[in-house]
Amino acid sequence: MVVGQDQRLFAAHEDVLSVSPYFGAALKEQFLKDGAKQLALPEEEPEILSCVLEFLYKGDYFPRLLHGKRRDSWYLENAHDIHNTGGRGSSEATFFHPAVGDVVLRDTVVYCTAEKYGLEELKRLALRKQGLQSGIPADVILRSARFAYDNTPDSESRLRAHYLALIIRSRKTFKRSGTMQMEMENGGKLFFDLFVAMCNHMDDLAEMR
Known part of the structure; x- marks a missing residue:
């Protein structure tokens, strides 16, 4: 596979890639070239x-999702040491996305990519990992939320609902955010959905009284 604008080369087995309906269909249309098939993914x-x-081969991607038996809870491998990765890639929650021109949450991009490739289990994993992240700045959350809306179909609800709930729970922080004001002035479906979600939240509170 030839990936990205820098044309990085990746090798993978066809039977592994074919777990993805997207890759399976693309590989069927490819002819052998020098004993191998080649996929071009310039936008990836x-x-x-x-x-x-890594997920297709191992069922997870770094940092791995681990279960703590003592507290019966889930956590991310090396969550408190972003520099000790063992050479397996970054464990930071964010990464710089050239198409966005700024940092976004990595698990959000993984989720959107899994949506494109038809990998439902990877979507569930990425969403669960993102739910374990903390201390993310408001501007990164809003930028990532907009990325999620721009890169998932309207029928997709889980990741979008995650962001709406996150913004509502952290409304005091977002209310003071200049980034929030700027994003709302720019508009978009994200903020209509947020308005509806907040109205529903207020209705639920009223019914509880």
């Missing part, structure tokens, strides 16, 4: 494709 980010391939 190498770091994200690396996560996808």
Whole structure:
């Protein structure tokens, strides 16, 4: 596979890639060239494709989702040490996305990529991992939410609902955010959905009284 604007090369087995309906269909249309098939993915980010391939081979991507038996809770591998990765890639929650021109949440991009490639289990994994992140700045959350809306179909609800709930829960922080004001002035479906979600939230509170 030739990936990204820098044309990074990735190798993978056809039977592994074919777990994805997207790759399966694309590979059927390819002819052998020098004993191998070649896929061009110029719009894909190498770091994200690396996560996808790791998931296809291992069922997870770094940092792995681990279960703590003592507290019966889930956590991310090396969550408190972003520099100790063992050479397996970044464990930071964000990465710079050239198409966005700024940093976004990595798990959001993985989720959107999994949506494109038809990998439902990877979507569930990415969403669960994102739910374990904390201390993310408001501007990164809003930028990532807009990315999610721009890169998922209207029928997709889980990731969008995650962001709406997150913004509502953190409304005091977002109310003071200049980025929030600027984003709302720019508009978009994200903020209509947020308005509806907040109205529903207020209705639920009224019914509880």
